Amino acid sequence: MTRSSSPPLLSVRGLDTFYGSSQILFDLSLEVARGESVALLGRNGAGKSTTMKSIMRIAPPRHGTVAVAGQEVSRLRPDQIAHIGLGYVPEDRQVFKLQSVEGNLRLGMKKGPQGRDDWPLERLYELFPLLAEARHKSAGLLSGGQQQMLAIARALAGNPELLLLDEPSEGLAPVIMDQIQALILQLRAQGMTLLVAEQNMRFCLDIASSVAVIDHGSIVFTGSLQEFRANPEVASRYLAV
Numbered sequence: 001m002t003r004s005s006s007p008p009l010l011s012v013r014g015l016d017t018f019y020g021s022s023q024i025l026f027d028l029s030l031e032v033a034r035g036e037s038v039a040l041l042g043r044n045g046a047g048k049s050t051t052m053k054s055i056m057r058i059a060p061p062r063h064g065t066v067a068v069a070g071q072e073v074s075r076l077r078p079d080q081i082a083h084i085g086l087g088y089v090p091e092d093r094q095v096f097k098l099q100s101v102e103g104n105l106r107l108g109m110k111k112g113p114q115g116r117d118d119w120p121l122e123r124l125y126e127l128f129p130l131l132a133e134a135r136h137k138s139a140g141l142l143s144g145g146q147q148q149m150l151a152i153a154r155a156l157a158g159n160p161e162l163l164l165l166d167e168p169s170e171g172l173a174p175v176i177m178d179q180i181q182a183l184i185l186q187l188r189a190q191g192m193t194l195l196v197a198e199q200n201m202r203f204c205l206d207i208a209s210s211v212a213v214i215d216h217g218s219i220v221f222t223g224s225l226q227e228f229r230a231n232p233e234v235a236s237r238y239l240a241v
């Protein structure tokens with residue numbers, strides 16, 4: 001999906017990922033250019049979370065490569081991967097419930113690529129005023145929407161160049177979904193590159209510049225948002241609409 005000659009920020013090539021003997025991803029390839037916001041859309045069980053986990057090497061692929069800004073991730077040591085610029089917000093958010101909001105943010109803090117340190121606490125609190133108000137509260141006492149915000153803020157605290165969000169709208173009331181959507185739009189406006197896995201097409205299309213559709217562990221469509229909208233049969237065939 002990149003149109004420039006520099007390597008895409010994220011390049012995923014030919015992933016085959018298995019859980020035990022079950023193959024979940026089949027020769028899956030995907031690109032995210034710098035500054036782009038890619039929606040990875042697919043039905044329940046299509047393989048969206050497994051794609052995210054394969055990129056993060058939580059579910060390491062058996063075959064295929066993942067490169068970040070041209071550097072292949074599978075060749076790096078785990079301590080190097082932590083500083084390569086990927087921020088990951090898992091589907092179940094995984095906030096540390098017994099820690100305070102600020103404790104969670106501090107635990108997420110690390111320098112990004114080239115020692116970047118763009119997200120001090122003050123900037124995080126500016127973007128997430130609700131977290132500033134709740135800074136001393138235990139994370140386990142936050143609402144689902146606030147926990148989603150905390151999970152995103154904690155990922156930002158690691159100074160990522162690319163943010164991977166796995167089903168950020170899941171389980172949220174529509175009004176809270178709108179708030180998360182507005183936040184993601186603010187991040188886009190600030191230049192963040194995003195890969196957002198979603199079942200909820202409406203949520204995702206408002207924040208996406210490009211779309212990749214996954215079905216049964218393979219990418220079946222990639223294109224710009226305009227191309228996706230111009231091909232409504234893709235949504236009716238592969239997504240629950």
Ligand SMILES: Nc1ncnc2c1ncn2[C@@H]1O[C@H](COP(=O)(O)OP(=O)(O)OP(=O)(O)O)[C@@H](O)[C@H]1O
Pocket residue numbers: 019022024042043044045046047048049050051091199
């Ligand atoms: N740990 C696991 N062990 C075995 N099979 C798994 C595991 N995790 C997921 N699967 C299976 O892999 C397939 C893809 O799951 P995945 O979670 O990647 O899909 P998804 O598109 O993210 O869907 P969802 O919206 O339900 O999260 C499903 O058939 C699922 O049952």
